[in-house]
Amino acid sequence: xxxxxxxxxxxxxxxxxxxxxxxxxxxxxxxxxxxxxxxxxxxxxxxxxxxxxxxxxxxxxxxxxxxxxxxxxxxxxxxxxxxxxxxxxxxxxxxxxxxxxxxxxxxxxxxxxxxxxxxxxxxxxxxxxxxxxxxxxxxxxxxxxxxxxxxxxxxxxxxxxxxx
Numbered sequence: 543x544x545x546x547x548x549x550x551x552x553x554x555x556x557x558x559x560x561x562x563x564x565x566x567x568x569x570x571x572x573x574x575x576x577x578x579x580x581x582x583x584x585x586x587x588x589x590x591x592x593x594x595x596x597x598x599x600x601x602x603x604x605x606x607x608x609x610x611x612x613x614x615x616x617x618x619x620x621x622x623x624x625x626x627x628x629x630x631x632x633x634x635x636x637x638x639x640x641x642x643x644x645x646x647x648x649x650x651x652x653x654x655x656x657x658x659x660x661x662x663x664x665x666x667x668x669x670x671x672x673x674x675x676x677x678x679x680x681x682x683x684x685x686x687x688x689x690x691x692x693x694x695x696x697x698x699x700x701x702x703x704x705x706x
Contacts (some may be wrong), residue, residue: 609633
């Protein structure tokens, strides 16, 4: 699936409208997307009214230090896992003023994959201040850019579905 920057900004714009309608702020925690979700969000004029902050936690140390992901979670499940992204999303909520947060961690390639977690494996979590936390793992195809773009689109769309 070819996702363009315009596609990402369109989803981000709809997400912003839904958040603004609720008076909510958004935070995000990104690993394999390296801030691309935050970039798509902040490309929207007026996003400062509904976007609080983004965390780029590419290393395990950053996940621990900035988001409070537990060492045992990383040791047992790995950085690319639903338990880790759930803790990342909850950490983004806890370390921000947001009422909604999402997290992304995956293997964008071209290397780094394993038989259990091949290139294209991406984990997502969406958390709300109400206590709701959802997570999902998908496998995308394509090159590094394509996998990352699909990941950003899925994270934004998933957040939109949870705040509408």
